Amino acid sequence: xxxxSSVSRDRAHSDSARSKIALLSLGGTIFMSQDASxxxxxxDAAAGERLLATVAGGAEIFTQSLANVSSSDVRxxxxxxxxxxxxxxxxxxxxxxxxxxxxDTLEETAFLLERYxxxxxxxxxxxxxxxxxxxxxxxxxxxxxxIRTATAPSARGLGVLVVFDGHAHLADxxxxxxxxxxxxxxxxxxxxxxxxxxxxxxxxxAPLPRPLPHDVAGCGLLLPGLPPDRLxxxxxxxxxxxxxxxLLDHLPRDQMQGLVIAGVGMGHVSPAAMPRLRRLLxxxxxxxVASRAFSGGTSTHHYAYPGSEVDLLEAGAVMAGLLPAVxxxxxxxxxxxxxxxxxxxxxxxxxxxx
Numbered sequence: 001x002x003x004x005s006s007v008s009r010d011r012a013h014s015d016s017a018r019s020k021i022a023l024l025s026l027g028g029t030i031f032m033s034q035d036a037s038x039x040x041x042x043x044d045a046a047a048g049e050r051l052l053a054t055v056a057g058g059a060e061i062f063t064q065s066l067a068n069v070s071s072s073d074v075r076x077x078x079x080x081x082x083x084x085x086x087x088x089x090x091x092x093x094x095x096x097x098x099x100x101x102x103x104d105t106l107e108e109t110a111f112l113l114e115r116y117x118x119x120x121x122x123x124x125x126x127x128x129x130x131x132x133x134x135x136x137x138x139x140x141x142x143x144x145x146x147i148r149t150a151t152a153p154s155a156r157g158l159g160v161l162v163v164f165d166g167h168a169h170l171a172d173x174x175x176x177x178x179x180x181x182x183x184x185x186x187x188x189x190x191x192x193x194x195x196x197x198x199x200x201x202x203x204x205x206a207p208l209p210r211p212l213p214h215d216v217a218g219c220g221l222l223l224p225g226l227p228p229d230r231l232x233x234x235x236x237x238x239x240x241x242x243x244x245x246x247l248l249d250h251l252p253r254d255q256m257q258g259l260v261i262a263g264v265g266m267g268h269v270s271p272a273a274m275p276r277l278r279r280l281l282x283x284x285x286x287x288x289v290a291s292r293a294f295s296g297g298t299s300t301h302h303y304a305y306p307g308s309e310v311d312l313l314e315a316g317a318v319m320a321g322l323l324p325a326v327x328x329x330x331x332x333x334x335x336x337x338x339x340x341x342x343x344x345x346x347x348x349x350x351x352x353x354x
Contacts, residue, residue, distance in 0.1 A: 019059050019060050019095070019151065020059070020060045020062070020093055020094045020095055021059045021060065021061045021062070021094060021095065021096055021097070021098060021147055021150050021151065022061075022062050022064070022085070022086060022089030022090070022094045022096075022097045022098070023061050023062065023063045023064070023097075023098045023100070023147075024063075024064055024065075024066055024082055024085055024086060024097065024098070024099045024100070025063070025064070025065045025066060025067075025068070025099070025100045026066055026067045026068075026069060026071075026074055026078055026082070026099065026100065026101050026102070026109075027065075027067055027068035027069045027070070027100070027101075027102065028069075028070065028071055028100060028101050028102030028103065028106075028127045028128070029102055029103060029127060029128045029129060029130065029131055029139075030100050030102075030126070030127045030128035030132065030139040030142070030143065031068060031100065031132060031139075032131040032132060032133075033131055033132055033133040059147050059151060061147070062089065062094070064085060066078065066081050066082060066085065069102075070102050070104070071101055071102025071103060071104040071105040071106060071109070071127075072102070072104055072105060074101070074102070074105055074109060075229075075230075076112075076227045076228060076229055076230060076231055077229045077230075079109060079112055079113060079227055080226045080227055080229065082099055082113065083113065083116055083117070083226055083227075084226070086099070086117075086119075086123055087118075087119060090119045090121045091119075094121065095121055095150065095151050096121045096122045096123070096124060096149070096150025096151060096155070097121065097122070097123045097124065097150060098124045098125075098126065098143070098146045098147055098150050099113075099123065099124070099125045099126070100125075100126060100127060100143065101125055101126070101127050102127055103127045103128070103129060103176060103184055103185075104176070106125060106127055106162065106176065106185075107162070107171075107174050107175050107176055107185070107326070107327070108326055108327065108330055109125060110125045110160050110161075110162050110171035110174060111160075111171050111172060111327045111330055111331075112227060112330050112334070113125070113160045113171065114159050114160040114171035114172060115222065115223050115227075115330075115331075115334055116222075116223055116224075116225070116226060116227060117159050117160050117222075118222060118224075120156050120157050121150075121156065122149060122150055122152070122155040122156060122158060122159070122160075122161055123159070123160045123161070124146045124149045124150045124155075124160075124161050124162075124163050124168075125146075125160065125161070125162050125163070125171075126142045126143060126145070126146035126162070126163045126164060127139075127142065127164070128142055129180070129181065129182045129184050130182065136182075138165070138182040141165075141166070142163060142164055142165070145163050145166060145196040146163040148196055148197075148198065148199075149161060149163050149168055149196055149201065152196075152199070152200045152201045153200055154194070154200050154201040154203060155168070155201055157210065158170070158193070158207060158210070159171060159210050161193070162174045162185060163196065164183075164184060164185045165182055165183040165184070165185070166195060166196055167185075167192035167193075167194065167195060167196065168192065168193045168194040168195075168196060168201055169185055169186075169187045169192050169193055170187065170190075170193050170207060172323075172327075172352075173187040173188055173189070173190060173193075173322075174186070174187050175187070175188065175294075175324060177294070188294065188295050188322065189295065189297075189322060189354075190205055191204065191205070192204060193205065193207060210222065223334060223338065227334065227337075228337050231330070231333040231334070231337065232257040232258065232333050232336045232337055233254075233255050233256055233257050233258075234256070234257060234258040234259065234260060234329050234332050234333050234336065235251070235255075235256060235259060235260070236260045236261075236262060236325050236326070236329050237259065237260075237261055237262070238261075238262040238292060238325075239261055239262060239263045239264045239268065239269045239270065239273070239292070240264060240292075242270075243269075243270060243273070244270050244272040244273045244276070245261075245269070245270075245273045245276050245277070246276075248276045248277075248280065249276065253283075256280075256285060257285070257336050258285060258286045258287070258288070258332045258333070258336050259277075259280060259285060259286070259287045259288070260287075260288045260289075260290060260320070260325050260328050260329045260332060261277075261287065261288070261289045261290065261317075261325070262290055262291070262292040262324075262325035263289045263290065263291055263292065263298070263309075263312075264291075264292060265291065265293070265303075266291060266296070266297075266298050266299035266302055266303065266309055267289040267290065267291050267297075267298030267299060267309045267312065267319050267320070268303065268307055268308050268309065268312075269289070269307045269312070270307055271305075271306035271307040273307065274306060274307055274311065274312075274315065277312070277315060277317065278315050278316075281315055281316040281317065282316075286318065286332060286335075286336065286342065286345050287312075287316070287317040287318065288317065288318045288319075288320050288328050288329075288332050288345075288349060289309070289312055289317050289318070289319055289320060290319075290320035290323060290324055290325040290328045291320070291324075292325065296354065297320070297321050297322040297323075297352070297354030298319040298320055298321055298354065299319070299354070300313060300319055300353070316342075318345060318346050318349050319349065319353070320349055320352065321349060321350070321351075321352035321353040321354045322352045322353075322354045323349070323352045328349070331348065331349070332345065335348055
């Protein structure tokens with residue numbers, strides 16, 4: 001067979017595969033309906049069938065509802081199920097996977113899935129800010145765009161993507177920036193990855209290559225297997241005016257396998273909090289410090305006063321770089337679950353240094 005014939009066969013196979021999409025659902029606003037007053041949105045199983053009928057287009061879509069819950073009720077065992085079904089679908093010939101999800105914790109689900117998604121096919125997460133029964137529901141357009149992204153040639157190899165309001169975002173950079181707007185998601189520091197068009201993505205910048213799979217002993221941040229059913233206990237505390245983290249004096253040790261601080265500025269805490277953090281670090285509890293600011297991330301060298309990033313680093317804390325506290329928590333939880341050493345934890349967060 002000639003090489004031209006081989007290329008034609010490969011293209012034909014690719015075109016055929018691209019039309020097969022696995023649509024998984026965990027519920028969320030996209031599959032909710034309101035009451036007669038226009039409020040009190042609740043899960044509505046029939047909403048999914050109505051929505052899918054409007055957006056399928058030419059794709060062959062295989063649907064499976066794994067749960068129908070608000071995103072505040074999503075647990076790691078839900079994401080284990082998503083990964084198992086998504087991998088099986090791709091291995092069975094699907095060109096991509098779409099996951100519908102509530103928006104409140106969507107960025108966290110995307111970030112955690114990104115840690116484990118080891119297929120070339122894209123895994124696309126989407127949802128809606130307005131219930132399916134709302135006159136201005138954004139779910140149909142978001143789901144249509146997610147399906148387009150799952151079949152887009154440019155999306156292959158990009159891992160987990162979040163699609164919302166006509167844009168695609170990288171899982172590591174996306175965050176929910178508005179609790180009300182249909183343009184709810186933004187990406188820091190690079191902005192959205194792409195604009196979604198009919199047949200492909202129009203990339204707005206070139207993403208860095210994804211890491212290859214390896215075990216947690218490395219720091220490529222693509223982990224093997226599946227997340228645990230429950231993640232280790234890692235609370236998040238927020239620094240602020242007159243906040244010395246006195247709670248740490250009363251929190252049982254077994255309820256804290258790690259700690260994340262949402263620090264002020266470039267990752268700072270009150271000087272009065274430092275003795276408590278030093279005691280934790282001395283006891284072997286990993287402490288990661290993020291910035292509570294939306295952009296800019298943490299520093300390693302700008303300030304050296306008590307409670308500053310330099311003081312925290314000298315005490316043994318790790319700076320989260322560009323990761324916000326909610327994602328820093330998830331990364332630390334996966335590393336703690338994998339028995340990562342202090343050096344491995346530090347190296348993993350250095351990937352996000354700003």
